[in-house]
Amino acid sequence: MPDTGDGNPAKPAGRVTEVPAVRCTDVHQRFGDTVAVDGLNLEVRPGEVFGLLGPNGAGKTTTIRMITTLLPAPPSSIAVFGxxxxxxxxxxxxxxxxxxxxxxxxxxxxGRENVSLFARLYDVPRRERAARVAEVLEAVDLTEVANRPAKTYSGGMVRRLELAQALVSAPRLLVLDEPTVGLDPVARDGVWARIEQIKAETGMTVLVTTHLMQEADQRCDRVALMHRGRVRALGSPVELRAGLGPDATLDDVFRAYTGDGLAEASEDGSMRQVRSARRTARRVS
Structure with missing residues (x-):
């Protein structure tokens, strides 16, 4: 059987192979002497909500930055829809x-100007921008306040505005890094309601990092638990909880696989990410 070029045999003719939304193959990243990502292997399926969990310093944010190309990834180590x-x-x-x-x-x-700016950054064709901006503002329920300065918005409204910014290019993959940090439960549910509605309408894939185990349990189809730069557990929340017993929670799973890894140091060996997350929480609260 012929080889596909990635070490796997080609599928028989007539069968369609689904390309992963994200594929990470033996990914490594380090900052000086600190190993942030240590041989990460991971696949995200098209159309799912995939949660990337783990303590600070586990490698989540570094992984997200490589997937989004904010950090350079070694060639052939990360692919987004191939x-x-x-x-x-x-x-x-x-x-x-x-x-x-x-x-x-x-x-x-x-709000409208913020989303319009992102439409230009994402190279949305000029003739489509106004309609696309209006469409995503309506999708996140901000049409009525679209002409108000963003500084007058509540925390939940700001997060929905940022969601609109990310959606204006009609992405196939939506990447959310702690999207509900600092929000109260009502605002958090409002953000997720918009995400799930848009996902249902478009079929987009969602990759999310969160420290809220209840959020991951309720919203994610599958989760990967990272610790010290590697995936330590992978599966649906139900599967992971079942592995520890009938009364286990996702918090129990988190503790079981991270042990003493709950340090607040960030992946580059500093406290900058922690401070930044706390500033964000204060600003949206």
């Missing part, structure tokens, strides 16, 4: 939308 993130960074960026931990909306601009 596109090599190490070799074709611009092509990968056209496939995804990204909501980072840190606030990305400009408070001095209106």
């Amino acid at each position: 596109v090599d993130a190490g070799k074709r960074r611009t092509a990968v960026r056209r496939l995804l939308g990204y909501v980072p931990q840190q606030l990305s909306a400009d408070g001095t601009l209106t």
Whole structure:
């Protein structure tokens, strides 16, 4: 049987092989003497909500930054819908939308102006921009306040605005890094309601990092638990909980696989990411 070029035999003619939304193959990344990602192997299926969990310093944010091309990935180590993130960074960026931990909306601009700016950054064709901006603002329920400065928005509204910014390019992959940090339960549910509605309508894939185990349990089809740069557990929340017993929670799974890895040091050996996340929480609260 012929080889496909990735070490796997080709499928018989007539069978369609589904390309993973994200494929990480033996990914390594280090910052000086600190190993952030240590031989990571991971696949995200098209159309699923996939959670990447783990303590601070586990390698989650570094992995997300390589997938989104904010950090260079070694060639042939990360692919997004089959596109090599190490070799074709611009092509990968056209496939995804990204909501980072840190606030990305400009408070001095209106909601509409913020989304329009991202439409230009994502190269949305000029003739389509106004309609696309209006469409995503409606999708996240911000049409009525679209002409108000973003600094007048509540925390939940700001997060929905950032979701609109990420969605304006109609991405196949939506990457969310701690999307509900600092939000109260009502605002958190509102953000997820919009994500799930848009996912149902478009079939997009969602990759999310979160420290909220209940959020991961309720929202994710599958989760991967990272610790010290590697995936230690992978499966649906139900499967992972069942592995520890009938009364286990996802918090129990987290503790079982991370042990003493709950240190607050970030992946580059500093406290910058922790401080940044706390500033974000204060700003959206």
